Amino acid sequence: MVAYLGQKAGGEAKLKGKKIAFMYHDSAYGKEPIPVLDALAARDGFDLTKIPITPPGTTQESQWLQIRQLRPDYVILWGYGVMNPVALKTAAKLGYPRDKILGVWWAGSEEDVVPAGDAAKGYVTAAFSAYGTNFPVMQDIIKKVYGAGKGNLEDKSRIGSIYHTRGITYAIMIVEAIRKAQDKYGKGKVMTPEQVRWGLEHLDLTEARLKELGAAGLFPPVKTSCMDHEGSGMVKFQQWDGKEFKTLTPFMAGDRALVHQMVQKGAEKYAAEKKITPRDCSKEM
Numbered sequence: 001m002v003a004y005l006g007q008k009a010g011g012e013a014k015l016k017g018k019k020i021a022f023m024y025h026d027s028a029y030g031k032e033p034i035p036v037l038d039a040l041a042a043r044d045g046f047d048l049t050k051i052p053i054t055p056p057g058t059t060q061e062s063q064w065l066q067i068r069q070l071r072p073d074y075v076i077l078w079g080y081g082v083m084n085p086v087a088l089k090t091a092a093k094l095g096y097p098r099d100k101i102l103g104v105w106w107a108g109s110e111e112d113v114v115p116a117g118d119a120a121k122g123y124v125t126a127a128f129s130a131y132g133t134n135f136p137v138m139q140d141i142i143k144k145v146y147g148a149g150k151g152n153l154e155d156k157s158r159i160g161s162i163y164h165t166r167g168i169t170y171a172i173m174i175v176e177a178i179r180k181a182q183d184k185y186g187k188g189k190v191m192t193p194e195q196v197r198w199g200l201e202h203l204d205l206t207e208a209r210l211k212e213l214g215a216a217g218l219f220p221p222v223k224t225s226c227m228d229h230e231g232s233g234m235v236k237f238q239q240w241d242g243k244e245f246k247t248l249t250p251f252m253a254g255d256r257a258l259v260h261q262m263v264q265k266g267a268e269k270y271a272a273e274k275k276i277t278p279r280d281c282s283k284e285m
Contacts, residue, residue: 001102001126002040003254004237005074016045021067023087024078026052029106033078036259043258057083064090077103084112085120092119099124105235109162113240121242126235129169129219131245133160136214137168162245169219176213177203201226220251226281233259 005020006012022037024030034050041048049070051063057079064087067075075096077087084107091098099122103112108125116123133142138160145151146159158164181191181199191199203224210216222231234253238245271278 001076001104001254002037002044003252004126004249005102006044007249007252012044018046018074019049019070019072020046021049021051021070021072021075022078023051023053023063023067023075025057025080025083026054029080030078035262037076039258039262040255053079053083053087055083056081057086060086060090064094064096067091067096068094073100075101077101077107079103079107079112083107085116088113088116088123089119092116098122099239102126102237108238108245110158111163118242120240123240124237124248125240125245127162127238127245128235129162129165130217130236130247131160131162131165131238135216135218137172137218138165138214140214141168165218169215172213172215172218173200173203173205173222176205176209180204200224201229203231226279226284228260230256 002015003012005018006015009015009018020041022034024034030052037048040046049072051066053060053063060083075091077084079087084103087107088098088101091101098120101123103123103125105126105128108127112125113120113123133139141151142159146153146156153159153164177199178191178196179199180202181195182189184198184202185191185195201224203222205222207216207221210218210221220232220234224231232251232253233256234251236251237248239248240246267278270276
């Protein structure tokens with residue numbers, strides 16, 4: 001998200017002196033990115049103001065009054081559930097431009113913007129996957145699942161929505177992990193949880209493989225390992241125009257090296273505190 005804002009500014013170095021407000025769900029989920037944002041603020045020289053929202057987030061007037069007084073260049077909205085449309089409505093009420101609000105992927109679905117009505121127009125969010133039905137795999141699902149009366153989605157208008165395509169994305173990864181595990185442990189056999197874990201740690205969804213699956217462009221290539229459960233770390237950015245999301249960028253990544261270094265240190269500290277012996281990935285194939 002900071003890489004995207006840096007791109008808009010003409011380079012992350014040009015974020016120096018900018019004001020970024022981090023408005024977050026006051027929970028472990030909401031607090032999770034704070035160490036990374038602190039590190040990026042120190043590196044890039046932008047001013048970071050943290051503003052917590054007490055869950056569920058149905059009242060936010062005082063926080064948005066703080067935003068109006070602060071007049072940040074951007075607001076990163078790390079929200080969830082009802083907090084998101086309430087944030088957009090309150091921002092509109094107090095006159096903060098929605099195109100300067102950058103939502104996290106859990107604040108970037110139709111469920112987040114439609115309830116906000118016109119207040120959501122211009123709002124930008126990150127997304128794990130693309131949306132829409134213009135993918136061969138989506139056309140197959142429409143024909144072979146819903147067309148055959150086998151689907152359990154009651155509202156067919158949601159086909160191709162953010163959460164629907166995200167679900168398809170996750171399903172592809174799980175099926176490919178099981179297939180990978182079966183390649184190693186026996187085709188046609190029922191896999192154990194440990195064997196499926198091995199498959200999840202050996203995904204290699206290349207561009208070519210995604211094309212074979214009819215999912216080229218639905219999500220970025222993913223390659224995992226014992227040491228890397230993240231896979232790509234990539235998102236794309238999209239903007240709500242009042243009726244649908246419009247893609248603003250291709251899939252892109254932030255500073256993965258910085259994040260992974262912090263994750264490694266945090267994991268080592270946790271292991272030491274809990275007297276856990278970390279896995280030795282060098283011994284696993």
